[in-house]
Amino acid sequence: xxxxxxxxxxxxxxxxxxxxxxxxxxxxxxxxxxxxxxxxxxxxxxxxxxxxxxxxxxxxxxxxxxxxxxxxxxxxxxxxxxxxxxxxxxxxxxxxxxxxxxxxxxxxxxxxxxxxxxxxxxxxxxxxxxxxxxxxxxxxxxxxxxxxxxxxxxxxxxxxxxxxxxxxxxxxxxxxxxxxxxxxxxxxxxxxxxxxxxxxxxxxxxxxxxxxxxxxxxxxxxxxxxxxxxxxxxxxxxxxxxxxxxxxxxxxxxxxxxxxxxxxxxxxxxxxxxxxxxxxxxxxxxxxxxxxxxxxxxxxxxxxxxxxxxxxxxxxxxxxxxxxxxxxxxxxxxxxxxxxxxxxxxxxxxxxxxxxxxxxxxxxxxxxx
Amino acid sequence: xxxxxxxxxxxxxxxxxxxxxxxxxxxxxxxxxxxxxxxxxxxxxxxxxxxxxxxxxxxxxxxxxxxxxxxxxxxxxxxxxxxxxxxxxxxxxxxxxxxxxxxxxxxxxxxxxxxxxxxxxxxxxxxxxxxxxxxxxxxxxxxxxxxxxxxxxxxxxxxxxxxxxxxxxxxxxxxxxxxxxxxxxxxxxxxxxxxxxxxxxxxxxxxxxxxxxxxxxxxxxxxxxxxxxxxxxxxxxxxxxxxxxxxxxxxxxxxxxxxxxxxxxxxxxxxxxxxxxxxxxxxxxxx
Numbered sequence: 001x002x003x004x005x006x007x008x009x010x011x012x013x014x015x016x017x018x019x020x021x022x023x024x025x026x027x028x029x030x031x032x033x034x035x036x037x038x039x040x041x042x043x044x045x046x047x048x049x050x051x052x053x054x055x056x057x058x059x060x061x062x063x064x065x066x067x068x069x070x071x072x073x074x075x076x077x078x079x080x081x082x083x084x085x086x087x088x089x090x091x092x093x094x095x096x097x098x099x100x101x102x103x104x105x106x107x108x109x110x111x112x113x114x115x116x117x118x119x120x121x122x123x124x125x126x127x128x129x130x131x132x133x134x135x136x137x138x139x140x141x142x143x144x145x146x147x148x149x150x151x152x153x154x155x156x157x158x159x160x161x162x163x164x165x166x167x168x169x170x171x172x173x174x175x176x177x178x179x180x181x182x183x184x185x186x187x188x189x190x191x192x193x194x195x196x197x198x199x200x201x202x203x204x205x206x207x208x209x210x211x212x213x214x215x216x217x218x219x220x221x222x223x224x225x226x227x228x229x230x231x232x233x234x235x236x237x238x239x240x241x242x243x244x245x246x247x248x249x250x251x252x253x254x255x256x257x258x259x260x261x262x263x264x265x266x267x268x269x270x271x272x273x274x275x276x277x278x279x280x281x282x283x284x285x286x287x288x289x290x291x292x293x294x295x296x297x298x299x300x301x302x303x304x305x306x307x308x309x310x311x312x313x314x315x316x317x318x319x320x321x322x323x324x325x326x327x328x329x330x331x332x333x334x335x336x337x338x339x340x341x342x343x344x345x346x347x348x349x350x351x352x353x354x355x356x357x358x359x360x361x362x363x364x365x366x367x368x369x
Numbered sequence: 370x371x372x373x374x375x376x377x378x379x380x381x382x383x384x385x386x387x388x389x390x391x392x393x394x395x396x397x398x399x400x401x402x403x404x405x406x407x408x409x410x411x412x413x414x415x416x417x418x419x420x421x422x423x424x425x426x427x428x429x430x431x432x433x434x435x436x437x438x439x440x441x442x443x444x445x446x447x448x449x450x451x452x453x454x455x456x457x458x459x460x461x462x463x464x465x466x467x468x469x470x471x472x473x474x475x476x477x478x479x480x481x482x483x484x485x486x487x488x489x490x491x492x493x494x495x496x497x498x499x500x501x502x503x504x505x506x507x508x509x510x511x512x513x514x515x516x517x518x519x520x521x522x523x524x525x526x527x528x529x530x531x532x533x534x535x536x537x538x539x540x541x542x543x544x545x546x547x548x549x550x551x552x553x554x555x556x557x558x559x560x561x562x563x564x565x566x567x568x569x570x571x572x573x574x575x576x577x578x579x580x581x582x583x584x585x586x587x588x589x590x591x592x593x594x595x596x597x598x599x600x601x602x603x604x605x606x607x608x609x610x611x612x613x614x615x616x617x618x619x620x621x622x623x624x625x626x627x628x629x630x631x632x633x634x635x636x637x638x639x640x641x642x643x644x645x646x647x648x649x650x651x652x653x654x655x656x
Contacts, residue, residue, distance in 0.1 A: 054553075054557060055556075055557075056553055056556075056557075075556065076553070076556040076557045077556050077557070077558075077559045077560055077561055081557075082557055082558065083553075083554070083557045085550045085553070085554060086550075087548070087550060089548060089550035089551045089553065089554040090551075090554075091551060091554070091555070091569065092551070092573070093572045093573055102555070102558050102560075102568075103558035103559050106558060106559035106560050106564060107559060150554075150558065151557075151558075154558065154559070
């Protein structure tokens with residue numbers, strides 16, 4: 001990416017619908033040229049945030065600045081922002097050409113230029129041969145492409161996308177994810193993308209904003225969001241995660257001792273907060289960070305740093321196998337194991353007794369709220 | 370074939386409807402069509418021979434004058450209902466559900482009162498010592514009462530009052546269905562309020578506009594009791610003429626010829642309406 005320069009600034013944005021507080025004091029900087037995703041469960045305020053940027057709603061309080069100038073009071077037709085709607089919202093009484101041309105016609109550009117630009121835009125989304133069709137004669141994937149062309153032809157500073165792929169089937173969604181990302185790079189546009197699909201958010205974005213109940217839980221790169229969740233909400237919302245309760249026994253310079261499910265562990269001190277003796281913590285681990293090994297009958301006790309459990313359920317996924325392991329402490333652990341041709345242990349069955357540990361230092365420590 | 374009681378009922382109902390339509394609609398219309406080609410008879414109303422004389426008589430200048438006047442009144446009524454009904458319907462299609470039901474009720478509930486009664490009520494508003502004149506005299510805007518009753522204006526008011534809901538309801542049916550996000554998309558792409566209205570709202574509600582206009586225009590040609598009650602003896606609509614030809618002049622063939630001509634005209638308008646409805650329907654499949 002180019003050097004980071006902030007394009008849009010949201011300052012203390014708050015939005016009420018009646019007595020419902022939908023957005024609560026949101027501060028956010030959107031950089032020029034980045035692919036930013038607003039991720040959260042339904043009702044978290046992500047769509048409202050998008051509509052505030054588009055100008056369809058006015059904030060109850062707070063400011064929206066574009067290149068330092070306040071735009072909160074401007075109507076949508078006077079902002080340099082375009083939206084791709086969830087259901088595309090193509091004009092049903094106009095053909096593809098007229099739909100895509102609409103923004104330029106509104107600007108009063110001459111017909112010849114419009115024609116060139118429209119075909120250029122349709123070319124980009126591979127829809128030029130359909131220019132005379134009406135929206136009702138297009139598949140949803142084609143409508144999606146037209147909606148994209150109709151928006152970016154206006155050369156907006158920011159393109160807002162409101163769950164644009166949610167109406168497509170799985171395979172098409174995968175293809176369109178790649179196409180959207182390519183298009184974004186190609187156009188060099190800033191994308192603000194709303195989704196509730198965490199996989200989509202992680203695979204497409206430069207930065208992800210996790211929203212919950214009108215507040216920002218975490219802003220960061222997909223790797224940061226996945227590997228270093230700041231709180232329990234982010235940890236649980238993004239991907240699968242195992243959560244263990246722990247109690248701090250002893251703290252030294254870089255490590256601390258804790259007990260998890262009756263086992264002693266020495267873990268690295270977290271940077272984000274101070275652990276103190278006697279405080280309760282959560283130890284978080286992704287399923288793919290778990291290490292599972294079968295227990296030989298000869299072996300009596302679990303080795304150090306390993307929990308003993310029984311396989312409760314397993315799902316074969318081709319490249320990986322997902323195991324649900326019931327521990328002696330009553331936790332259900334999910335573990336994803338990658339196949340290794342040389343490892344005979346990979347063949348698991350329900351009711352197998354296993355040892356479970358994790359790759360050291362890959363755990364995330366959060367305070368127990 | 371074995372028939373269940375259920376399918377017997379269905380067949381019976383269908384037969385009943387077809388017989389009813391045949392006796393009450395199809396046969397009378399056929400008789401009117403036949404009458405329009407017969408000759409007037411003082412004693413028997415109708416007699417042979419068949420001829421086209423009745424249709425030629427439609428070009429009589431006195432009759433043509435009334436036809437033109439009646440059409441003008443209908444057009445004025447339609448335009449007024451559209452100009453008032455469209456913005457009103459736009460508003461009720463947008464406001465919150467509770468108010469929407471209230472407003473629709475305010476339009477529909479008066480309809481449960483006989484329109485004859487409602488037009489009589491207009492007399493007390495428009496007459497010399499009626500509501501409007503009393504108010505205008507009280508505030509001193511006029512010195513002597515205005516003549517409102519028994520004028521073209523009174524008939525126009527009565528027609529608009531009676532027919533406005535026939536404009537609003539079809540408009541509501543289409544305006545309510547317009548997807549909010551399509552309007553937002555237009556705004557997003559740089560359209561101001563006027564551009565949204567002319568380029569999006571009107572084209573998307575066109576079938577409703579046509580339906581509303583037909584449902585106002587056609588009755589406005591024939592609602593003779595409105596012109597009887599509010600227009601007095603001098604003002605006639607096409608409906609008045611037809612009634613007079615049958616009941617006063619006892620000239621059934623001419624009355625029938627006017628009726629048939631009007632029916633053909635209506636059918637042509639309806640055809641136009643269905644055509645416009647179809648094209649919009651095709652575009653709407655997406656929704």
